[in-house]
Amino acid sequence: MRHYRIGDAEFPEETPALQKALAEAFSQKVRPLCLCRPAGVAMYIARFENHYLVKRMPSSGTRHDPSCSSYEPPYELSGLGPLIGDAIRIDDARGTAALRLDFALSKTGSRTAGAHGTSEAPSVKGESKRLSLRGLLHYLWQEGELTEWTALWAGKRGWGRVRSSLLDAARHMKVSGGALSDILFVPEVFQSEAKAAISARRTAALASLVPTAAGRRKLMVLVGEVKETQDARIGRKLLVKHMPDYPLMIDDSVWRRLQKRYAAELALWEADPSLHLIAITTFGLNAAGLPAIEEIALMIATENWIPFxxxxxxxxxERLARLKRKSVKGLRFNLGADQPIVCATLPDAKPAAAALYVVPPEADERYEAALADMITARPEMTAWIWRPGDGEMPSLP
Known part of the structure; x- marks a missing residue:
């Protein structure tokens, strides 16, 4: 059981007194300390409905003890490593992360940018010192603690919890000097009986998109689950779940590039109705005042919302989802598919935390050499490797 220090008092995680203490600390902007380490690790407090949750600070997971539920694997095992300190700059004093983005949040004219991540040279794209649109989605997912899973959470993670986690994470991220949460729109859970109220709140949230006389149009970032796409008279329409009355327009050329770039994700989504297809887009209002996508990236996730x-x-x-042990999914961020990352980690594996690698059948010598270097750099972790081209999955650590 975790223990927290709030002011001079210490609270076990399950004590009824913790909620009252967290409510007071939330109102006074006091940070609790996770006592998995002797000196404590600073946390922040999030409110979900009328319940208070203790969440880890941006990119602080490696500071926690591996046995702590707030622990995250080392940055170097995922695509996050190359971004820390440049594309993502952590301010420990403020508990925020300043992000440098490689996509625009405003535009002049009517030309649409396209499907993000269509570079023919992903390894070159992976060297970018700015965060790609897909990289931003991965960072939100990781900092929202949505890459973590244990079978004990089965049935407890729906869109409402996902949305709350993403918005909480965004409040601790800065872009262009302001909070990411100010320009991030994540649709709330749709309820037909509250349709008018939901529409009014959405209109208020998107009010800044209305073009001004200056000629430069502001863009916002949307994260939502794809419901379907439909033909339009010109281009396509993207329908987002929980936002059925607000389709987003997609240019024909963008749609064609999207189908090519994300062919694997679209094929997996079409084959398995239990999967979630997540879209992150920059969007604004076109000349007719309709929401139009500028750039878009996709991510496929399991029924438990774990990306893969x-x-x-x-x-x-699927095997990890059945375990009562915690697993943490590694994400690619800006890295190309030709570079290895950890697929998942088991922080509480004994005698040491385990890093699980899945080597694609098409992996070449460069990939194998990079994987060997990655494993050598982390001797404190047990390496588990599955090469599907060589046979069945080995037993888990």
């Missing part, structure tokens, strides 16, 4: 890339990763995640 290949059918082999999906099989591993």
């Amino acid at each position: 890339e290949t059918i082999h990763e999906q099989k591993l995640l």
